[in-house]
Amino acid sequence: MSAVVKFLLSPLLLLVLLANTAAAQVLTPSRLTSSVSQSSGRVGEELDLIVNARIDEKWHLYATDFDPDLGPTVFTFTFAKSPAYELVGKPKSINSKKKYDDVFKGDVTYFEGTGQIRQRIRLLQPGTLIIKAETEFQTCTDVDGRCIPGEQSLSFGPIEVTGTAAAPPTTAAATPVAAATASEASPAAAAVSPATPADTATASLAAVPSVVPTDTVVTEAPATTAATVAQTAAAAAPATSLWSFALAAFVSGLLALVTPCVFPLIPMTVSFFTSGGGTRQQGILKAMVYGLSIIFIYVVVGLLVTVLAGADGLNLISTHWLPNLIFFVVFVVFGLSFLGLFEITLPHGMVNKIDAQADKGGWGGIFFMALTLVVVSFSCTGPIVATILSLAAQGERLTPIVGMLGFSLAFALPFTLFAIFPAWLKNLPRSGGWLNTVKVVLGFVELMLALKFLSMADLAYHWNLLSRDLYLVLWITLSGLLGLYLLGRFKLSHDSDLPHLSVGRLLMAVLAFSFMTYLVPGLFGAPLPLLAGYLPPQSRHDFTLAGAAPAAPALATINSQCEAPRYAGFLELPHNLPGYFDLEQAKRCARAAGKPLFIDFTGHACVNCRKMEATVWRDPQVLKRLREDFVVVALYVDDKTELPQAEWYVSRHDNKQKTTLGKKNADLQLTGFNVNAQPYYVLLDPNAPTDLAHVLAPPVAYEADATKFLQFLDAGLARYRQQNQPIATR
Template identity: 45%
Template sequence: MSVMKRTIVFSIVLVCLVFTKNYAQLQENPVGWKTSIQQGKGDTLLVNLTATIKEGWHINSQFNAIQNGPLPTVFDFEKSEQYTVIGDVTEPKPLSRIEEAYNNQTLYYFEHEVRFIQKIIPKTNDSLAIKVAITYMSCSSTMCLPPETEEVALLYKPQHALTLADQTALSVKETNIGWIFLGGLLGGFLALLTPCVFSMIPLTVSYFTKNGGLKKAILYAVSIVVIYVTLGLTITLTLGPDALNALASNGIVNLIFFLIFLVFALSFLGAFEITLPSSWLNKSDKMADRGGFIGIFFMAFTLALVSFSCTGPIIGSLLVEAAINGSIAGPAAGMFGFALALSIPFMLFAAFPSMLKKLPKSGSWLGKVKVILGFLELALAMKFLSTFDLVYQLGFLKREVFIAVWIVIFTSFGFYMLGKLNFEDGESKSKTSISGFISSVVIFSFVVYLIPGLWGAPVKLASGFLPPSFYKEWNQNTPTANTSISTNTIPAEKHAQPCPQNLNCFHDYDEGVAYAKEMNKPILLDFTGWSCVNCRKMEDNVWSDPMVWGKLNNDYVLISLYVDDTTPLPDDEQYASETTGKKIKTIGNKWSDFQTTKFRTNSQPYYVAVNTKGEMLHEPVAYEPNVKTYAAFLQEGVEKFK
């Protein structure tokens, strides 16, 4: 039978299926497609076309040869002078089964997820626009849906052709992981100065004096790294990237983080000690006594357990920060840095016991390190409590109140460094060290810097930690950076909620677009969040600049969409996302889904210049702390609009 006849016959069958009960129950396409481009060998590029298939469904192989049955998957790349298609689309080995309904022919198919790859060679050094039509059928054990054709457009930019926005987005991702690693490294070095860890050094040296050697010392260091990185990976794999990203915008989770930091701070300040059950330590000690690889590994495990009362708060803080970063590699990178810093000194002391003689004797200075960490933990705890307050708009920790609490914390910190506050009986009450005096000068200088913030000063050094500038007890009547008269004044009833830097803005997309059409101005979509640290940094340090402020207020209609707004949507406005399938119940869910569906990203801040039809004017940007670069981004949008 010809292909045309086969298609007609099968289409008739499908028309009948439309009227069956099972087919009527279908609500959405069970197959989703993701695309990407990566560098292959030489000049070759690999176009990845990945199908994600719901449980109970499958799509067919390109080489499915069942006559009068389900059609194969077909990829049709549009001909272009920009590139050459090399060979056929490749696919992994498909599943197969005998289909009795089709005269025992063999069906070749894929379930769950499958990636197809097409090789191409660029003919130009400029950006490539690649278009491909994917025709496929989604089938279950009882039926097949009509053939679907998904038209996909991909844009590939060589490294030299990347715009500043692209480079910024890449550098932010790399920088985030880098900072998490450095944060872990710093945490590991701080942990070395705590009493629990410091006291383990002589015990370690004693153990390796009997079971010594550089090889075993290296093995000991590797064991420490493996133990801590495994902890980070376990958290990563358990929560997953989406859940990690959601932590930053979940009010209840941030409240839990606040309580965790508060407990850690009180522990460091000496209110109580966090310890593990003694039975765990005893079992670990017995295993360490066995010697060999197992003994060395459990010696490292014993270090992790014994030092938990001091490293626990540091590790907990590190994992919280890494989780909030939203990157799946964050916790692993942070724990690797922490373990590396912790393991290297132990490895050196284990390999060269004579180095122990050069160490300072343990004493009250170790307790002082713990108290210092306690003050810092207490200050950081307020950030999470502030996020909880912001997400639910409770209003109990507005900007002035937050600053006042920080002033009290850091003033107490300064007095402690001067020796005027004491948390342990053994601490000196008479003499102040030079280092203590210098530290107190730095701390009190920061306190003096914070004080004007109570009356509206920007306090840029603390941006990202403080609540937004508009979330305060009293409001200024004049803009922060009013260097030009606004020609974009929005009627008060249009923006009941306050806007960053006293700018005019909307918080509803449709209202903002309608106003932009009326004013004939481009739109800046500001995807932001109450809990977004980098959003606050952009608002405080970049939007406050007169040049940027003037462009935002006069040349654009600003629409700030908070993806973590917990305000419930009316019942008749709630819906299921076409992208994720999740129920959209809140205003924040709505804007997050809008960003994900239209712009294929869910990170904040994210700035998109669009026209009154919602079409992008040029490449969006994410976090961009350079004022001139961000101003140029805004200017380009205005010129494109004109």
């Protein structure tokens, strides 16, 4: 039953999480190509520079139009300065998807499968124009949480330009390509043409610096992005398995069978196929046609939702506040209906007309019998079908069809099987009050699920109506009421008398109270990882434990010989671990402390990094090793902090200049260990070179087993002590 409750809260809880260890290889999940909208033009005309991306299955490429301060790397361009053209406006992501990211607590845009980004330019001088640009981007997967930073040089053209050179207009919309912003300057940017100056310009959605030169090209994020937190994609993330969603829908179809509107119809319907004229084979064939007709009807419903809404419509449903408020109201109405406040039925005229068609018999009559079943059972199945379609609308275009296929398969299966094996009907339990109990349980779950949609709208517009603590209080209350109802402490309008408590009701009550108890620590700051996708983000808490000790300082030095960590003002390690964010600092401290290095290649956009920190690192033995036996250094590969100019360098891997902390760390991981995915953990002797040949133990990527991760730490520690035996002896 716990699996059933989890399903009703969201299909994502039925996903099977596979933890794959990343091999030591360079991954390129996104590949870019360039083109232009037209190969020739006159001075003064405008055209588009086009970047097309092909993205591996189950990966997504972040687009251009979201707040760069959230964490993931926004797709950016760096163009060279040239009098031959000027940028018009900012880069545009074509048909990108949008969702609220629970990890980064904000709205992100992304591409799946394919993507396209366009930058508008205006031609200013005649001649043959070739435009070169540097791109920076990030591709991630929700399957195992890996994120891959990417850089690629692109060439646009040649473009044949005719006409007379014109002076560029001084407007805000069209700015001559000029010097790069301080945060994204890159002298490695290629020249536009042989006569083009070497200094560069950036067309980027990165945050605008506090002081920007008047000749600088900066494209800003939309004004509403920083101020608005859009709705979450709720129960269906971009990489949600369709098979898992189909399984969840199948379970819901089984639940629909044990509702008061459907269960009594099973023997009545089956008797039609077994008692009519014709051979047994004909009866079986008619029963199969009946079942397939049910499946066909529901799949058509899913297909209509997909076609009528389209990709943009489904995206609107998942991100706009209005559909989420509508879903909230609808789910509350359905929940109250299940509790017995009123009954939702389709017009009797419609039901009668469909039933009249069924009475005509023949193969067409069998189809209309199936349609009659669907219509008559609507008051019980409608809320469940609406739940599946609303959750499906938060995901891919195919999910409504897959959801209806899974639901209808389970819904139609017993009618077909009982017609083939009519003797099984004797084993069915009798109809009774237990059917209404199932309906009431579904009503409570519908009310709990409704809160998710209200939370989406609340987060989007900062109404502050539904804080995390209030959300949890409502869920705790509903769970407690459900438990009391199952124990028979109160009755609802359609309930029968309860002379005694069955074992089934008792077990269901135990589950309800257990769920309620699980939620209570969340009021005091517990992360509740099983429900992370359903609850509002963690921030302040209205409840505190009496006498709770204040949190320990997040940053500390290893010992008095070690220097204070750089970048500690905005970077931190989990669980109040002391450590560093600069490798050279960490090496100096490790040599002074006589400890090996624990290098954590991580990223702000790395979901699996957060999972490792929240689960494996939290293990007492693992945390003890990291705190006492290693010097920990977290190297963020996607951080945008600019390095001091004296620390800029040209990578031997791609011959590009590295000017930010993230690019430096990503280059270190790639050149030293031939890996570009995170998380990636390396144990190293601080006196040894930073490369794969000198590690203390084979590096580890995502490893959800704390015992195996502890073995990895102990193996490296033993090797370090063996190599440094004389030092340890002294």
